[in-house]
Amino acid sequence: MIAMNKMNWILEVDLENRQAIIEPGVVNLMLTQVVQDQGYHYAPAPSSQQACSIGGNIAENSGGPHTLKYGVTTNHILGMEVVLPSGEIIEFGGPIEEALGYDLRGLMIGSEGTFGIVTKAIVRLTRNPQAYYTMLGVFETIDDATSAVSNIIADGIVPAALEMMDNFVIRAVEEAFSWGLPTDAGAVLIVELDGVEAGMLDEADQIIRILEAHHTREVRTAKDDEDRKKL
Ligand SMILES: Cc1cc2nc3c(=O)[nH]c(=O)nc-3n(C[C@H](O)[C@H](O)[C@H](O)COP(=O)(O)OP(=O)(O)OC[C@H]3O[C@@H](n4cnc5c(N)ncnc54)[C@H](O)[C@@H]3O)c2cc1C
Structure with a gap:
């Protein structure tokens, strides 16, 4: 059993590029609360957003009530750091959208933790509507x-x-x-x-x-x- 709930730091918020680097134990709603006064939010918000973690959201490719317009988790995760079962630490995706090569980031999202443990994620921040x-x-x-x-x-x-x-x-x-x-x-x-x-x-x-x-x-x-x- 690996508990990720103590890896709950928001490491960097880059509003200019509308992204943040976070640890997987960050609670979904907490991320939005941290940036909402500056006019941003994290769009995929399952109804369990007060309790669920971004790591769990990545593993489940979670959506929420606003999925129709804003998409699901895979549309809001730019990259991630993953520890493979071998112990190797690798990065999928990155801060730049549409990186060249296979979309292994996309493969990880929704894989229910079966390929590795996400230890860091680069998430997209969305402007609050007027x-x-x-x-x-x-x-x-x-x-x-x-x-x-x-x-x-x-x-x-x-x-x-x-x-x-x-x-x-x-x-x-x-x-x-x-x-x-x-x-x-x-x-x-x-x-x-x-x-x-x-x-x-x-x-x-x-x-x-x-x-x-x-x-x-x-x-x-x-x-x-x-x-x-x-x-
Ligand atoms: C009341 C309620 C309402 C919900 N509403 C919605 C909704 O509106 N829309 C929707 O899409 N979903 C909804 N869900 C489902 C929700 O998306 C998932 O339960 C949630 O994303 C799981 O996050 P968690 O932190 O609870 O993860 P956990 O339940 O702890 O884990 C879920 C899975 O993720 C894996 N995992 C967790 N962290 C990591 C990590 N760091 N790296 C790799 N794997 C990891 C675990 O091994 C496990 O397989 C709802 C769930 C509940 C209970």
């Missing part, structure tokens, strides 16, 4: 909610988040957290736009029209950051 627009559509049926998803994508809109919960999950979440989700709904669809403020309301209107065309019975929108976190 604005968000978060909404929740309530549907009688899963079919309506999933058709709305297809329609949003077909219209060329790429929301930052597009997540559906069916009735079983809605009731389980309500039982655990009492967030006011409609427990009689067949499905709810959480849609979040992010990016520059200009034009965002038009895109949100376009999405609301799509949700309505697919018989949403209600669209809830987040009025502030607190609302947004709840949704």
Whole structure:
């Protein structure tokens, strides 16, 4: 058993090049907390981000609610230092994108620790969006909610988040957290736009029209950051 949780130092933050060098035991959310006041975050954020480590994220190629727009871990790890089972220490990838040769960095990501132990990683930092627009559509049926998803994508809109919960999950979440989700709904669809403020309301209107065309019975929108976190 090798525990990596004490290798939890953020070794270098290079905002100019939008990257950081970290040890694998750094907790996912901690990395974002360290850079967020300077306008950056670490994009792949699994729902377990308060507890999971970047080393574990690399091993699992983790995503999160914003994967649709921002991709998964492999899109945000530029390079890494790895200790092979032989004890040899090697580097895959590096600070420069699209290095020549085989993408052994990509091979490591998602390999569940079977090829070696990651002891250092160069991660990409992402600019915080200027604005968000978060909404929740309530549907009688899963079919309506999933058709709305297809329609949003077909219209060329790429929301930052597009997540559906069916009735079983809605009731389980309500039982655990009492967030006011409609427990009689067949499905709810959480849609979040992010990016520059200009034009965002038009895109949100376009999405609301799509949700309505697919018989949403209600669209809830987040009025502030607190609302947004709840949704
Ligand atoms: C409540 C919850 C919500 C989740 N939500 C999401 C989600 O929204 N999206 C998503 O994609 N995933 C999600 N997950 C899964 C999540 O991505 C993984 O559980 C997480 O990435 C594992 O990280 P960890 O630090 O817990 O690793 P561990 O569970 O400790 O380890 C996971 C694997 O990684 C290997 N490993 C750990 N560190 C290293 C290292 N340094 N080098 C090599 N191998 C290593 C371990 O050997 C093990 O095989 C969720 C999990 C939970 C529990």
